Amino acid sequence: MKLYVVGIGPGNPELLTLKAKNILEKISLIFYPTGGKNRTALSIIEKIVDLKHKTLIPLHFPMKKTRNTDLNLHWQKLAETILKNLEFFKEAVFITLGDPSFYCTFFYLYPFLKDKIKVKIIPGVSSINACACAIPVSLALGDETIAIIPANYVNRIKNLLYEFNTIIFMKPHKSLNKIFDFLEDEKFQVYGVKNASSSEEKIFLDIDDFKKEDLNYFTTIIVRKK
Known part of the structure; x- marks a missing residue:
């Protein structure tokens, strides 16, 4: 039994790799992650791959950050669903937004699968790459350094802003004011991209362009030292 974990890119169906497309066309059973009514990943591939004769199975991933016994049981049940169908x-x-190696929910299930089936990971275009190219801005040159952090760790970033050349904040929409408190220093250039590569993409080229109501879960902020 074999499971392909396929990165489908940040939003634009044309950023699906040729390898990902070939696998999706070849295999008839597709698992897709959902947080309830959210079918973002499925809506991307259906623009490129004919899903009419595919078996589509949603896997619900609760939007919780803590790892506890209840969540581990949930991951185990999802893994059992995959095994049963296989x-x-x-x-x-199993399709996933962006690249499977980067904040991918699949790896909650991986411990329950890795000794029972063969798992093949197919890389995809990450949201960070899509954001940087949309601006456009280089994330690093020469010996420059990069830090990538979830924005809920904003209270720990003060030193990071001076230690690294580039800071990338993931999911900053709930911590925007705190982040900007650290970014008032004129030494930093602040960029942002919402819904990178999709038809709803919006680019922010300066800290004054940001409005909290414009941002969402799929927003990334890139900070570069001037």
Whole structure:
């Protein structure tokens, strides 16, 4: 039994890799993550791949950050769902936004699968790369350094802003004011991208361009030393 974990990119269906497209066309069972009604990943691939004769199974991933016994049981049940269906289909695909190695929910399930089936990871275009190219801005040159952090760790970033050449804040929409408190120093250039590469993409080229109501879960802030 084999499971392909396929990165489908940040939003634009044309950023799906050729390898990802070939696998999705070949295999008839597709698992897709959902946080309830959210079907973002599925809506991307359906613009490129004919899903009419595919078996599509949603896997609900609760939007919680803590790892506890209840969550581990939930991950185990999702893994069991995958294993049960693989007994019949033998091969399947798990699709994930961006790149599977980067903040991918699949790796909550991986410990329950890795000793029972073969797992093949297919890389995809990450949201960070898509954001930097949309601005456009270089994330690093020469010996420059980069830090990537979830924005809820904003209280720990003061030193990082001076230690690294580039800071990338993931999911900053709930911590925007705190982040900007640290960024008032004129030594920093602040960029942002919302819904990178999608039809709803919005680019912010300066700290004064940001409005909290404009931002969402799929917003990334890139800070560069001037």
